[in-house]
Amino acid sequence: IVLAPPAQGGSSKFHYGSYTFDLDYQVNPATMVYATARKAYKAGGANINIPSDSPDYYFKPEALADEEVGIKSQFDVVGGMKARTNLDLFYGNYTNIQRTTPTVVSGVVANLTQNAAQAKVQGLEFEGTLIPLKRLELSLAYSYLDSKYTKVTDANAASILQGSPFPYAPRNKYTLGARYWYPLPGEAGRVEGSVHYSYQSQQSVAQSNQTQ
Numbered sequence: 001i002v003l004a005p006p007a008q009g010g011s012s013k014f015h016y017g018s019y020t021f022d023l024d025y026q027v028n029p030a031t032m033v034y035a036t037a038r039k040a041y042k043a044g045g046a047n048i049n050i051p052s053d054s055p056d057y058y059f060k061p062e063a064l065a066d067e068e069v070g071i072k073s074q075f076d077v078v079g080g081m082k083a084r085t086n087l088d089l090f091y092g093n094y095t096n097i098q099r100t101t102p103t104v105v106s107g108v109v110a111n112l113t114q115n116a117a118q119a120k121v122q123g124l125e126f127e128g129t130l131i132p133l134k135r136l137e138l139s140l141a142y143s144y145l146d147s148k149y150t151k152v153t154d155a156n157a158a159s160i161l162q163g164s165p166f167p168y169a170p171r172n173k174y175t176l177g178a179r180y181w182y183p184l185p186g187e188a189g190r191v192e193g194s195v196h197y198s199y200q201s202q203q204s205v206a207q208s209n210q211t212q
Helices: 155-161
Strands: 019-028 031-042 062-076 082-105 108-133 136-152 172-183 190-200
Antiparallel strands (some): 108 136
16 A cells, blocks of 8 residues: 555745846956856745645745856967967855655655755856967866755755755866868868867766765
8 A cells, every 4th residue: 555645736826036237347458357146046836746735835946146257368478379268256055945855744755845955056167268370279168166055954855965965066177179270262161170078077966865
């Protein structure tokens, strides 16, 4: 015999506002700095497999508020070679994170979506391009990501989230690339070839420490 809460129906409605503020400043013709602040949401909802008067029936939207600062520049290096670089730093505050949590409802364990935790997401991204020869580009892209749960806000989720890595968040990623092109006669266009190598460190694909 399989015990389960009786089937229920219902609906939920949420109001929230997202925003993006951006400030750019052109330091000189070759250098620009910027700062950005954003906030975005993932919709809330209802656990329709439990009674609608249960305190766990609704779950709130999860939110990510982040700030970013960066610099974009282009310049000449030794031997007259051209270079372009982009660098940015970011910090995000992640709240009301939705996770599936085993919860006892009317004496029966049900898997419910709960606002289970808070987290931080911070790091940097760098992109650089060097043109050592005419028609040849060498590129490097690198990102560093530090993300982790900072607080478990739902008691039922504590046993499955405490010590769990933040999912889908590799700490290091980089790509090395080279591109060369050669013009064809007349208006025939050009021949272009490129090669890239990419790497990323390990990441967790589990939403909790009970899944692998």
